[in-house]
Amino acid sequence: MDEALRQYQLDLARARITRRRFMAGAAMASAAAFLAACAPSTSSSAPSAAPSSAAPSQAGVVPTTSAAAASATAEASVAATPVPSYALESNMYLYNWSDYFSPDNLTAYQNQFGVTLTQVTFASNEEMLAKLQAGGKGQYDIAVPTAEFSSTLAKGGFLQKLDKGRLPNLANVNKRFLTLPFDPNDDYIVPKDWGTTGIIYRGNKMTDPITSWKDFFTLAKGKYSGKTFVVDSPGDVFVAPLRLHGFDVNTTDKGELEIARQELMALRPHLQSIDSDTYSTTLQKQQAVLGLAWNGSAYVLQSDPSGKYKDTGWVIPSEGTIFWVDTWVLLAGAPDPNAAYAFLNWIQDPAQQGVESLYAGYASCNDAAKAVLPPDFVSNPAVYVPDDQLALLSVATDQSGNQQRADIWAQFKQG
């Protein structure tokens, strides 16, 4: 009897379950996993079917209504951007940082030119470069690298030389942002905006005086331990320990980087988070009250309509920090070059630049736009760095290939 029972058990286990029924169970579970995997993911996937219609002959011929729209949207005192006289494609693909292009401008562009603008996002320069290297060529029209990456992109053959004749609005750009060392002839880049990396804090909770990286490290490891964050960006986080000891931000000296590593590892246990995407919310909710971040969010928090975050402060540390310029570039193999040129010229129109600046909180490189922005924006030290502090800013170069820095960063992330 026991034998029979055991045999029955084994039969169940062997025959019926292990084959059919249990395949069904696995199939159901796999279906669930498949659903999960196929659920739309947020960032950085190349537009799937659409770019196959790359042929520019598939025209949106400029509709006559756009001429009226052009004059309607030009609220600035400068002349409106002329409607281009060449045939525009029906799509344009923008490869951008997240939350870095005003939705108002997106709608305005689509309405004015009749072109559907699709935005795909990336989280860091390195990620953008890696994706382009892995076969992103021909998928996007315009990308937004930080200036120091543009030379790497140009060297890798990912950029097209710009036809300046099609970009008359470039005359609006401040000369300081042209002929940058990364692109001395401005063959490739159209400056977008510029900003700094520094210290952000909530003034109502973080009441200690803070003017330097030294203060930042002391407070982060001391009174505000567990309430400090840094952005998830090695190029920015390395600035703090290097400038703390007076080293060049672009140093590759092994000894100097080792000292930076020790500083970073000493800071690591006291961090609330290492995050570039949601730190604005973190500051709003005061899960962290002190951080190493970019200046745009300082302005956005300060000017929040609810008025709840007016106490947000921004500091350019006295030891110095970096400034960076974000740029528009035209990618090689762009499927919609005409629409892209129309965009690049249109975006340098002061009206559009004004909308962009107020949306992201970053200073525009465009002088004509500066003239039409509200005075409290232009005079806000968190946006336009005061002249006496300009000397503290240095330019960073692309160090993503440095193995020691990569190792230190991996160790830092690990904790």
Added chain:
Amino acid sequence: MTSPAPAPRAKARPRGRGLVTTILLLPATFWYLVLLVLPLLIVVVYSFGTRGSDGGYTPALLLDNYQTLFSRPDPFILSLWVAVTGTIACLFIGFPFAYFLATRAGKRKTLFLVLLVIPFWTSFLVRTIAWLIILGPDGLEGFIQSVTGVDVAILGSPWAILLGIVYNYLPLMVFPLYVTLERLDPTLLEASKDLGASRWATFRQITLPISLPGLITGSILVFIPLMGEYVIPSILGLGKVFLIGNVLQLDFLGSRNWPAGSAKAVTLIAIMLISVTFYVWTSTRSQSGGRDVSVL
């Protein structure tokens, strides 16, 4: 019952059957060879190379990448730990639920199954970020703060991550278990009780062995993706938890060091193969004819 079964007669195969079989197998074979085996071979070859000057791959035959890997094994160990605890947690929560579904749910069975699957109709990322709100200062942390005055940090702790993992992976555990347990004949349990076995003995000797195939499938379906999981720990760990997936992301998208990333990927696959094989072997060792348990 004791006489040996007669040797199966060789079936006469009509001609042309071989061709049809081959054609039917062609798409799957193509898929496996070109889209699975070939890329894996490429990864293995890359793992012996060196980084190009601007990132990427330069052909070489060095063991450097593996050497640096073994000198810093922490992410692997942490990933293994997360995967094992996540699987065990899913098991402890999923098994009772599957048992309930199979034996006591009755008419409500479909309703419960649908409720289990509905969260999967939203984006995986949205589901995980929702936990940021539920556990954060607007949610549980804030509630505890207001009631006890203590500033507790749930987000960033291993518990938050475990919660996110179980939440996202539970259906993968429940479904195979449910399907297997559904076949459980209640008369067996009654017979066992009649014969004087305690509840625990019944469970151990009847229910557990019958559910074993489902248990193995569910565990593997949860363990393997968990080894490579990094989004949930990244979000709910507030960027401070560093697993294999994070390392691969840094290698491929950060320093663009493809050979180093490939070496880690190969090691990860090897670890998974070894652990899964070991797990299946130990689980089915006790059954005579254990090799008959088809898992995949």
